[in-house]
């Protein structure tokens with residue numbers, strides 16, 4: 001299918017993990033722009049897979065924590081499509097450690113990549129949606145850590161808590177234009193991000209999850225695709241936890 005016939009979506013950090021699963025899932029209804037920072041080969045493999053499945057996709061490099069790279073990425077989208085219907089702010093990193101020994105550099109890196117990036121991409125996306133009079137959708141990837149806090153992850157929890165507050169605030173700001181903004185707060189999802197967690201810690205976490213297993217990227221992606229669809233028009237400013245019951 002041609003990109004001209006489809007709505008346009010951008011997924012940040014979309015080359016692997018939850019972002020890649022979302023890109024695949026929404027490609028049934030959207031032309032997918034897969035943003036990546038470093039692994040262009042992996043992003044291209046995913047775009048090829050979407051095209052083989054009958055969809056349309058392209059890749060675009062930008063470090064979403066850097067203002068000039070974000071504005072260049074959105075300039076490309078505006079010049080090419082003059083529109084954007086869906087933004088999935090998915091890119092994120094962890095750099096765990098205790099506050100007492102955390103450097104300002106580590107703090108800033110996590111805040112900039114997980115929170116400032118959401119502000120920057122949302123600002124640029126909203127300009128395109130507003131000018132095109134598009135009732136667009138924004139989906140932000142938060143985390144249960146941002147809702148309930150997590151020792152050893154104060155930087156990440158603060159950033160994701162910021163994403164939750166940003167989601168609610170922007171939802172109120174743009175509801176008059178018909179644009180909706182929601183967040184998904186996953187629990188413990190099996191991706192590269194959690195592969196670096198020691199097995200004993202993983203076992204402990206699983207024990208504390210009522211459903212007694214880690215989640216799958218596809219489970220998050222299917223819900224994101226629902227939120228990205230026409231049937232989800234009456235949600236905004238919401239934070240949906242997908243966590244096997246970690247927060248009840």
Ligand code: NAI
Nearest residue numbers: 013017018037063064090091092143186188189191192193
């Ligand atoms: P992942 O590490 O597999 O994927 C993260 C993606 O973001 C990667 O493709 C990475 O290259 C990209 N990225 C990182 N910094 C970037 C930057 N500056 N610019 C552009 N792209 C950048 O992790 P995963 O698990 O797929 O995470 C996706 C989102 O879900 C993240 O926001 C994460 O915080 C969130 N999340 C993940 C959970 C999990 O258990 N895996 C739990 C809760 C939230």
